[in-house]
Amino acid sequence: MNNVIDYLKEVLKATGKGLKGYLKAECKLSVLTFVVLCSGFLLIGIEHWGIKAFGIAIVDIIPVLGSGMIMVPWAVIRFIMGDTTIAWQLGLVYIVASIIRQIAEPFVTGKEIGVRPLYTLISTVICVLLFGPLGALAGALVAVIIKAIFEVKFIRRL
Incomplete structure (x- = not known):
């Protein structure tokens, strides 16, 4: 019983670390959106x-809706x-900002949470298909949890 509790504590600790990385990734993506919007608005x-770009970049943190909610x-x-x-x-600035964010998101998120970009992308796509728009947020969370479980299991084998 004690082994199970220790295992769960380790998984929760690793998951917390991954979630911190996810929040860091979202901040980086918001900065990227801010730069793209600033450039577009200035042009x-x-x-x-x-x-205006700053306000929209803050709103862009909201999964699925993001900057489109304003733009x-x-x-x-x-x-x-x-x-x-x-x-x-x-409309063109919004499309460019969205495309750049969609391309950068799996790479930035994957790097910050320690999961390969392809796995993050696959997890997000599967979660969107299963859970709809909320799956966009759940995808990264699922990737973090799966990584934490495998990480703790691998460490325990050593």
Whole structure:
């Protein structure tokens, strides 16, 4: 019984370490989003581009919705108001930022939690298929837990 409790404690400790890495990865990805948005907003002439990019980068931490929660309605409103050029430019900035984040996410997250990017990506895809939008968050968590279990099991064998 004591062995099981010790094993669970070790798994929880390793999982906590992985979750800390996941949060660090999310912060790095938010900074990446901030830089992309700053560049895009500056290029298309958005007023107060830095402040707006910062606010959107903070919201980008929310899984699935992220920056689209602000960028899409903003582009649609500008389109309805007749400012189609800015609307299309905002849409393009959003698409570029999303693509860059989607490409970088498995690599940054995998590096920070100590799991290969391919495994992180596979875990996230499977969790999204199983759990829908919440699976995007669960994918990294599942990868962290599986890594912790294997890590503790491997250490115990040595």
